[in-house]
Amino acid sequence: MHVIETSGLYKIYNEDTVPVYAVNDISIQFDPKEFSCIIGPSGSGKSTLLNLIGGLDTPSRGTVTVAGKRIDTMSESNRIRFRLEHIGFVFQHYNLIPVLTAYENAAFIMQLQGRGEKETRERVTGLLEQVGLGNRLNSRPAELSGGEQQRVAVVRALASKPDFILADEPTANLDTKAAFNLLDMMKQLNEEEGITFLFSTHDQRVIDRAKRVVTLVDGTLHSDEHRK
Amino acid sequence: MMLIKLAWRNLWRNKRRTWITISSVLFAVLLALFLESMDRGSQEVMVQNVVRFSTGYAQLQDTLYFDEPHIDNAMHCDDACMEKVVADFPNIAYTVPRLESVALAAGDEKTRVAFITGINYEVEHRFNEIGERLRQGDFFTGREDEVVIGTGLAQSLDLGIGDSLVVFGQGFQGAMAAGKFLVVGLVQHPVPDLNERMVFMPLPQAQKLFDAENRLNHLKLVPHQLRHHQRVVDAINEHPGYEELQAYTWEELQPELVKTIEFDQAGTLMFLLILYIVIGFGIFGTILTMTLEREKEFGVLISVGMQRHKLAQVIFTETLFMNFMGVILGVLTAIPLLLYFYFNPISLGEGMENMMAEYGMEAVLRFSLDPQFFYQQAIIVFGISMLIVSYPVVRVFRLNVLNAARK
Numbered sequence: 001m002h003v004i005e006t007s008g009l010y011k012i013y014n015e016d017t018v019p020v021y022a023v024n025d026i027s028i029q030f031d032p033k034e035f036s037c038i039i040g041p042s043g044s045g046k047s048t049l050l051n052l053i054g055g056l057d058t059p060s061r062g063t064v065t066v067a068g069k070r071i072d073t074m075s076e077s078n079r080i081r082f083r084l085e086h087i088g089f090v091f092q093h094y095n096l097i098p099v100l101t102a103y104e105n106a107a108f109i110m111q112l113q114g115r116g117e118k119e120t121r122e123r124v125t126g127l128l129e130q131v132g133l134g135n136r137l138n139s140r141p142a143e144l145s146g147g148e149q150q151r152v153a154v155v156r157a158l159a160s161k162p163d164f165i166l167a168d169e170p171t172a173n174l175d176t177k178a179a180f181n182l183l184d185m186m187k188q189l190n191e192e193e194g195i196t197f198l199f200s201t202h203d204q205r206v207i208d209r210a211k212r213v214v215t216l217v218d219g220t221l222h223s224d225e226h227r228k
Numbered sequence: 229m230m231l232i233k234l235a236w237r238n239l240w241r242n243k244r245r246t247w248i249t250i251s252s253v254l255f256a257v258l259l260a261l262f263l264e265s266m267d268r269g270s271q272e273v274m275v276q277n278v279v280r281f282s283t284g285y286a287q288l289q290d291t292l293y294f295d296e297p298h299i300d301n302a303m304h305c306d307d308a309c310m311e312k313v314v315a316d317f318p319n320i321a322y323t324v325p326r327l328e329s330v331a332l333a334a335g336d337e338k339t340r341v342a343f344i345t346g347i348n349y350e351v352e353h354r355f356n357e358i359g360e361r362l363r364q365g366d367f368f369t370g371r372e373d374e375v376v377i378g379t380g381l382a383q384s385l386d387l388g389i390g391d392s393l394v395v396f397g398q399g400f401q402g403a404m405a406a407g408k409f410l411v412v413g414l415v416q417h418p419v420p421d422l423n424e425r426m427v428f429m430p431l432p433q434a435q436k437l438f439d440a441e442n443r444l445n446h447l448k449l450v451p452h453q454l455r456h457h458q459r460v461v462d463a464i465n466e467h468p469g470y471e472e473l474q475a476y477t478w479e480e481l482q483p484e485l486v487k488t489i490e491f492d493q494a495g496t497l498m499f500l501l502i503l504y505i506v507i508g509f510g511i512f513g514t515i516l517t518m519t520l521e522r523e524k525e526f527g528v529l530i531s532v533g534m535q536r537h538k539l540a541q542v543i544f545t546e547t548l549f550m551n552f553m554g555v556i557l558g559v560l561t562a563i564p565l566l567l568y569f570y571f572n573p574i575s576l577g578e579g580m581e582n583m584m585a586e587y588g589m590e591a592v593l594r595f596s597l598d599p600q601f602f603y604q605q606a607i608i609v610f611g612i613s614m615l616i617v618s619y620p621v622v623r624v625f626r627l628n629v630l631n632a633a634r635k
């Protein structure tokens with residue numbers, strides 16, 4: 001079963017006046033354990049497609065099925081709940097909560113899910129140790145480097161045990177070393193634990209590591225390259 | 229618990245803004261309490277001065293007296309009658325009898341219209357501490373022809389202790405009321421108009437003067453709790469055996485005073501409304517800034533799976549914390565301040581004395597410590613500030629997640 005499936009997907013702005021096709025008839029599937037990226041020039045519809053897949057936006061036409069469920073027809077409240085249970089997000093600007101520690105930022109999502117304290121502590125602590133932040137559990141975001149913050153963001157996305165992680169330009173604000181470390185970490189999570197990653201990126205370092213590269217141009221699917 | 233922790237931490241992420249908001253609420257509560265305390269203090273003094281020295285808080289009269297306040301309509305009530313009233317109504321602590329009429333009062337050379345008042349000094353003093361206002365002489369010596377007069381009347385008639393005062397007027401049912409009395413005391417009546425006219429004499433002496441034996445214009449009813457005067461009046465008016473008498477509250481007997489107080493309260497309310505609006509906008513300003521600054525964060529939180537109502541709860545809790553602290557600190561700051569002014573009223577200076585005196589008031593601003601207005605004002609300011617929190621809450625529910633997260 002595909003973890004993500006879109007069919008005849010459109011996102012059209014100003015439909016009644018001068019229509020702008022941000023996403024134009026895209027039908028695509030992503031399978032579990034993929035490490036894929038969506039690339040394309042600015043304005044090609046990468047982020048819009050990611051937002052539609054993530055349930056942050058609703059399509060003008062077409063369907064989005066995630067983990068076997070149509071999310072385009074869900075109410076907003078159900079979509080939020082669905083995102084919480086099934087989708088992890090990693091943002092370009094990390095977007096951690098500044099008043100919470102690294103541990104609390106990651107644990108926050110599990111607490112929203114209503115998970116128990118013991119389970120939360122074990123999972124979050126384990127994940128933070130796995131990404132090399134075992135000694136930074138009590139550090140607030142302002143005390144962490146950009147790379148460390150983005151790792152916490154990845155742990156936050158992983159903590160809820162999602163079906164896949166959507167990462168929007170995750171390396172854009174990182175220096176080369178931090179970007180490589182982060183990508184190595186995500187690649188390792190993908191290969192060893194089967195975590196599905198879907199990136200939107202311009203970064204060649206991400207593209208080089210991806211097993212599948214989907215290229216968008218003007219909102220349409222230009223190419224879909226599977227690599228070994 | 230997690231949401232409360234998040235709200236508390238958020239509160240201190242921008243300490244200055246939080247303290248500005250808390251200070252806004254604090255000063256709103258403080259100023260509102262200050263204004264209300266001053267207003268109520270002035271009213272309490274006004275009521276005390278006017279009510280305690282004239283009608284009392286509640287009063288029993290003949291049914292005809294209210295429409296025709298003349299000595300001919302004085303009620304018949306002897307000592308047994310007064311004791312019965314207290315016995316019949318447990319809410320009444322004691323009664324204060326009075327027989328009053330207007331008459332001419334003359335000294336050696338001048339004559340003035342005077343207000344002759346027969347009193348039982350012991351209960352009168354117990355009720356309004358009139359003895360504390362004695363400036364010269366004694367409040368009765370046991371003679372049968374003695375009077376204590378207002379210092380204003382003494383001055384206008386050019387009388388002093390030991391001088392004679394001649395009274396001439398009309399008694400009960402057309403009887404002539406005339407007599408010569410010895411001035412044994414001078415009293416400073418708190419109501420300036422009455423100070424110019426007041427002649428006190430023992431009740432039996434006044435009843436004799438006006439040929440009104442065992443008659444009273446009214447019997448003041450002093451409840452155990454002064455604020456329960458309405459209950460006393462209602463109880464008497466509904467009690468069988470009192471059909472020929474009618475009880476009134478001071479509000480019914482002194483509608484002008486009620487109007488004055490209402491006017492005064494309206495003025496204070498206007499001030500308070502302006503204060504609420506100014507402070508409200510101040511709080512709104514900081515809440516607005518906080519909301520706009522954090523829209524991106526709100527968008528991200530909703531993106532990662534936080535329901536809007538939970539986010540609204542966090543913001544509501546933050547504001548609740550701030551407002552609660554502001555209100556508590558405001559009340560805590562107000563208590564010592566108002567205590568100080570309660571014991572040290574603000575003097576308005578000599579220039580205001582005459583003007584204030586015309587209204588039966590002292591030229592000082594007195595403060596009240598009535599606990600009722602403490603919680604009233606605290607609740608109002610708290611309510612206003614919580615009303616303001618509806619803005620960020622509504623904003624969260626209407627937030628465009630994509631736009632917010634892109635900021």
